[in-house]
Amino acid sequence: MLCHRALVVLFAVNVPIVTGLEPDFVYPLENVTIPQGRDATFTCVVNNLGGYRVSPSSSASGDHSGSGKARVAWIKADTKAILAIHEHVITNNARLSVTHSDYNTWTLHIRGARREDRGIYMCQVNTDPMKSQSAFLEVVIPPDIISEETTNDLMVPEGGAAKLVCKARGYPKPEIMWRREDGTEIISRTGLSGGKTKLPTAEGETLTLSKVTRGEMGAYLCIASNGVPPTVSKRMMLHVHFHPMVQVPNQLVGAPTGTNVTLVCHVEASPKAINYWTRESGEMIITNSKYAMSEMKTSVYSVQMRLVIMNLQKQDLGGYKCISKNSIGDAEGNIRLYDMELPEHSKIGNRRLEDDADESIGDRDHRLNRVYQGSLRETGSTLEPAFDADDNSASTTSRENAPPAVGVVLIGIALNHLLAST
Numbered sequence: 331m332l333c334h335r336a337l338v339v340l341f342a343v344n345v346p347i348v349t350g351l352e353p354d355f356v357y358p359l360e361n362v363t364i365p366q367g368r369d370a371t372f373t374c375v376v377n378n379l380g381g382y383r384v385s386p387s388s389s390a391s392g393d394h395s396g397s398g399k400a401r402v403a404w405i406k407a408d409t410k411a412i413l414a415i416h417e418h419v420i421t422n423n424a425r426l427s428v429t430h431s432d433y434n435t436w437t438l439h440i441r442g443a444r445r446e447d448r449g450i451y452m453c454q455v456n457t458d459p460m461k462s463q464s465a466f467l468e469v470v471i472p473p474d475i476i477s478e479e480t481t482n483d484l485m486v487p488e489g490g491a492a493k494l495v496c497k498a499r500g501y502p503k504p505e506i507m508w509r510r511e512d513g514t515e516i517i518s519r520t521g522l523s524g525g526k527t528k529l530p531t532a533e534g535e536t537l538t539l540s541k542v543t544r545g546e547m548g549a550y551l552c553i554a555s556n557g558v559p560p561t562v563s564k565r566m567m568l569h570v571h572f573h574p575m576v577q578v579p580n581q582l583v584g585a586p587t588g589t590n591v592t593l594v595c596h597v598e599a600s601p602k603a604i605n606y607w608t609r610e611s612g613e614m615i616i617t618n619s620k621y622a623m624s625e626m627k628t629s630v631y632s633v634q635m636r637l638v639i640m641n642l643q644k645q646d647l648g649g650y651k652c653i654s655k656n657s658i659g660d661a662e663g664n665i666r667l668y669d670m671e672l673p674e675h676s677k678i679g680n681r682r683l684e685d686d687a688d689e690s691i692g693d694r695d696h697r698l699n700r701v702y703q704g705s706l707r708e709t710g711s712t713l714e715p716a717f718d719a720d721d722n723s724a725s726t727t728s729r730e731n732a733p734p735a736v737g738v739v740l741i742g743i744a745l746n747h748l749l750a751s752t
């Protein structure tokens with residue numbers, strides 16, 4: 331009994347405890363993927379390290395401590411550089427450090443990871459033969475758009491071609507996707523056939539648009555992503571230039587004196603045009619107590635021009651022009667305003683009749699409006715009243731025809747009929 335105890339004490343005092351178990355890794359070393367600039371760590375957990383005698387030849391450091399306890403070393407496997415032994419950093423890299431905790435845990439810290447830090451890291455124990463485990467450090471870089479190589483706002487004439495380029499750096503190499511800011515589809519024409527494909531998005535560094543139409547004008551976004559947040563995008567404007575175009579929904583407008591009359595022109599132009607109204611004589615119309623003008627944007631390149639002539643008088647009758655001018659050219663639309671006598675007994679309804687062509691007004695008023703604001707369409711030599719003003723747009727070059735008596739009579743009859751039936 332005594333003898334046995336003495337043996338134990340002897341061992342404890344004079345030599346390290348040899349358990350007989352070889353050092354072993356508790357967990358596999360885990361791969362690490364980290365964005366550039368962040369800190370990375372590898373954790374190596376080794377059990378039974380203390381009780382193992384190391385043969386001098388297999389010491390990872392090859393240093394003086396060869397016959398001591400086994401040691402944990404960190405090695406960069408691809409360059410074969412020894413980074414650290416135990417807690418001592420050997421490599422000349424101030425961003426590396428090793429901490430030792432809980433007896434069996436060695437942690438390699440890489441501060442502010444850089445691209446060159448990527449590679450295989452090995453945790454090695456200098457047993458004989460040596461034991462090691464390794465894992466990969468990947469340093470990723472979020473996408474960044476290279477502005478010098480990326481298109482800015484573009485201008486193309488209608489019918490021309492536009493090439494939009496977007497380049498991005500990052501690791502892994504970012505993928506580029508295109509879409510339109512307003513969500514409309516991108517039209518690409520491919521091959522000799524010129525077949526069109528419409529897709530909500532397009533891929534690749536270059537987006538080529540050919541035979542560009544005004545409908546393709548607007549903001550395009552190039553979006554670069556590589557799985558590393560944040561995804562980045564750049565917005566570029568595609569301006570499509572074309573000669574102004576004027577459309578006149580109602581070229582002939584009849585109204586009773588004393589009422590307010592609204593004349594309307596639709597204008598398409600790019601670059602943005604200056605739009606104005608003139609009398610037939612060319613005299614420019616300015617806003618005053620007689621006239622109110624307004625413009626309403628209906629798309630990136632189109633506006634609705636409205637001219638309200640208040641308290642219509644005999645001298646207000648005649649021709650009006652809406653004119654649109656931009657750097658490419660100009661266009662005009664013509665409207666002829668004529669007096670339309672209301673039958674005597676319908677005068678009571680005047681107030682309601684005078685509301686302009688607001689779509690929200692009651693059905694009866696709406697129909698009446700169409701009657702006295704509806705345009706006349708020329709068919710052969712006779713003019714017919716066109717009661718449906720909606721699909722009755724006339725193009726830029728209007729004919730300067732005064733309404734013949736028959737047209738007015740027809741309208742008069744129609745009005746009488748409508749009023750009588752209400």
Ligand SMILES: *[C@@H]1O[C@H](CO)[C@@H](O)[C@H](O)[C@H]1NC(C)=O
Nearest residue numbers: 358359360361362465466467
């Ligand atoms: C670690 O990364 C390497 C290299 O990319 C790969 O071959 C290996 O399968 C990865 N190991 C684990 C556990 O994901």
Ligand SMILES: *[C@@H]1O[C@H](CO)[C@@H](O)[C@H](O)[C@H]1NC(C)=O
Nearest residue numbers: 588589590640641681684685
């Ligand atoms: C015409 O419009 C003006 C200004 O909006 C308004 O004050 C006037 O009452 C209108 N006249 C008629 C007859 O509706």
